[in-house]
Amino acid sequence: MSGIWVVLEERDGRVGRASWEALAAGQKLASLTGKALNAAVIGASTEALAGETAAKAVGKVARVEHALLAAYTPDGYTIALHQFFEQEQPEFVVFPHTYQVRDFAPALAARMNEVLISDVVGIAEGPVFTRQLMQGRLAGAYRHRGNGPCFVSVQAGAFRAEEVGAGSAEVTTFAPTIDATQIRTKPGEPFRGSAQTVDLGSAQRIVSVGRGIKESDNLPLVQELATALDAEVAASRPICDNGWLPMERQVGSSGQTVSPKLYLAVGISGAIQHLVGMKGSQCIVAINKDPEAPIFEVADYGIVGDLFEVVPALTEALQAAK
Amino acid sequence: MKIIVAIKQVPERDAQVRIDASGKWIEESDVQYAMNESDAYALEEALQLKEKHGGEVIVLSAGPERVGTTIREALAKGADRAIHVDCNDLATRDALSVARLLADAIKPESPDLVLSGLQSDDLGYGQTGVILAELLSVPHASLILTVEKTDAGLKVKRELEAGWFQEIELPLPAVLAMQSGGNKLRYATLMGIKKAKTKEMRVVGCDDLGAAQPALATLDNVTLPQKQKSTQIIEGDAKQAAATLVEKLKFEARVL
Numbered sequence: 001m002s003g004i005w006v007v008l009e010e011r012d013g014r015v016g017r018a019s020w021e022a023l024a025a026g027q028k029l030a031s032l033t034g035k036a037l038n039a040a041v042i043g044a045s046t047e048a049l050a051g052e053t054a055a056k057a058v059g060k061v062a063r064v065e066h067a068l069l070a071a072y073t074p075d076g077y078t079i080a081l082h083q084f085f086e087q088e089q090p091e092f093v094v095f096p097h098t099y100q101v102r103d104f105a106p107a108l109a110a111r112m113n114e115v116l117i118s119d120v121v122g123i124a125e126g127p128v129f130t131r132q133l134m135q136g137r138l139a140g141a142y143r144h145r146g147n148g149p150c151f152v153s154v155q156a157g158a159f160r161a162e163e164v165g166a167g168s169a170e171v172t173t174f175a176p177t178i179d180a181t182q183i184r185t186k187p188g189e190p191f192r193g194s195a196q197t198v199d200l201g202s203a204q205r206i207v208s209v210g211r212g213i214k215e216s217d218n219l220p221l222v223q224e225l226a227t228a229l230d231a232e233v234a235a236s237r238p239i240c241d242n243g244w245l246p247m248e249r250q251v252g253s254s255g256q257t258v259s260p261k262l263y264l265a266v267g268i269s270g271a272i273q274h275l276v277g278m279k280g281s282q283c284i285v286a287i288n289k290d291p292e293a294p295i296f297e298v299a300d301y302g303i304v305g306d307l308f309e310v311v312p313a314l315t316e317a318l319q320a321a322k
Numbered sequence: 323m324k325i326i327v328a329i330k331q332v333p334e335r336d337a338q339v340r341i342d343a344s345g346k347w348i349e350e351s352d353v354q355y356a357m358n359e360s361d362a363y364a365l366e367e368a369l370q371l372k373e374k375h376g377g378e379v380i381v382l383s384a385g386p387e388r389v390g391t392t393i394r395e396a397l398a399k400g401a402d403r404a405i406h407v408d409c410n411d412l413a414t415r416d417a418l419s420v421a422r423l424l425a426d427a428i429k430p431e432s433p434d435l436v437l438s439g440l441q442s443d444d445l446g447y448g449q450t451g452v453i454l455a456e457l458l459s460v461p462h463a464s465l466i467l468t469v470e471k472t473d474a475g476l477k478v479k480r481e482l483e484a485g486w487f488q489e490i491e492l493p494l495p496a497v498l499a500m501q502s503g504g505n506k507l508r509y510a511t512l513m514g515i516k517k518a519k520t521k522e523m524r525v526v527g528c529d530d531l532g533a534a535q536p537a538l539a540t541l542d543n544v545t546l547p548q549k550q551k552s553t554q555i556i557e558g559d560a561k562q563a564a565a566t567l568v569e570k571l572k573f574e575a576r577v578l
Binding site for chain 1 (some may be wrong): 336421463490492501502539542543548555556564570
C-alpha cells in the first residue's frame, strides 16, 4: 500500500488552483491518517507540471506519461491511472472536483470495484467525508467501506491551496501501456461559445438573479435594481438555460467566477455550482423567501422575504439615497 | 435508434426537507416529488433524436412505487415504454450499486444509446452515466448539451468550465450524461397523458438485478450544513428592510 495519491490537473500549462486545493485536502487526510502524501501528474509531456509539484511538501511525484494522453479522453485517463494505481495500491486517491475528473473518475473507481466519494467539502477524523445533499440544504457524512482505494474528489474552494508548504520531492515516471484503438472518443479543440462582451470578473457590483424571479417578464425588476446600484446583471444557471439572459451572464462553475465588492443574490437558492463562482465576493447580500436557502450560509446580509416586494423597495431606497 | 433514458424522481426543488428520526435521510412523507431536472433534458434529447431518426425511447427509473408517477409523465411526453426497477433503498446505495441495477436492466435491451442526466438534485453524486458506460463497456461523454447523429456514430457538444465548449465524436453504442439547458423542455399534451396509461411499464424487482454486495461508501448521517459566515438577517417589512440594508451597505460594509 502506498498511502495517499493526489492527482493534479493542468490548466494553461500549469497546475490548476483546484488541484492545489486537492493537495491541501490530501495533506489534511495525511495528518488524520498518518499516511504518506504523494502526487501524480498525467499527460503527454508532464515535466514542467512535475517540477512545479515537486517543489511542494509531498513525498513523491509520479509522471504518468504517454503520447496518447496529449488530449484528455476518459478512456486514456482511465486506462493510464488504472494501471498506475494497480501498481501503487494506494489507500486514498484524491482529485479536484473538476469537469474533467467528473468525466472519468467514477469509471476509474468502478473499474477497481470502488466508488468515488464526490464533491467533498470537509474531511474529519475517521476519516469522515462531508458532502452536500439536496442542493446544499443538507450535509451528509460519508465513510469508505471498501477494501480497495478510497476515491475522493474535492469541491473547489473547500480547502486552502496556500496551506500546502514547500519541499523537494523525488520525481519518477510511469509509462502506461495504451493502444490507440482503446481510445474510443475523438475530442475536438475547446472553443468559446460566443465572444464574451460582458466581463463580470472585473465588475465592482453585481445583481444576480435566480429561479425565484419565476418568469422572464419579471426581469426588468432586477434590471432596475442594477441600474440604481450601477451594477452588472448576472444570473444563476436556470435563468440562462431558459434563454432569459445570455450564457455570458452566468455565474458559477460552468459560467464566470466573480469577486465584486457587492454581490446581491435575488431569488437564488445557492446550489454549490453557483456558490463556487461567487463566494469570493467582498460583501454578499441575499434576498430569498426560503430562510433555509443555502445562499444564507455565505451571505453577509440577508432579507427573508418576497423578492417582488423587497426588490422594488430596495430600488426605491437606493434612488432616494443618491 | 433504440434509446434508453435513465430518469430519477427527486424531491421538488422548493420542497422543505426535514431530517428523519434515524438522522440518516430525509422525512420522505413530507415532500412532493418531481423528475430530476437534468434527466428531463436527457428525455427531451431522446425524444428529439427519435423524431429525427426514428426508433424507440425507453424510460428507465429505479425507486419505490411512487416513481410510477414520474415514469407516466415521461410516457406522456412521448416515451414509448418504461422499465421500473422497484427498489426501496436507493438512498442507502452507493453510486456503483445503483448503476449496477440500471446496467443489469439495460443489458437485455441492447440499446444504441443510453442517456442520463448529469447529476441528481437530491444526492448529487453525478456519476450514474459515467459508471453505466464502464459497466456496459461502451464509450461515454458527459456534460452534453447537444447531440447530432453522424454516419460514424455521434457528434456531441460538451460543456467545459468557465464558458468553454468542446465537440466530441464517438461511436455507438454509447452513454451520454446530459447537462441542462441544451434544449427547451416540452410539456405533456392531454392526448399524451391519455396515451401514457396504455403504454407498457415493466416492473423489475430490485433483488433480481445487481449482484448484492456490501456498500463501498455509506451515508452515516445527515445534518444541517455548518454556517460559513454569520449572516445578519434584516427584519421588518419590505420597505423597512430595504432602508436598513441601504444604510448597512453604506456605513457598515462601505460598498455603496
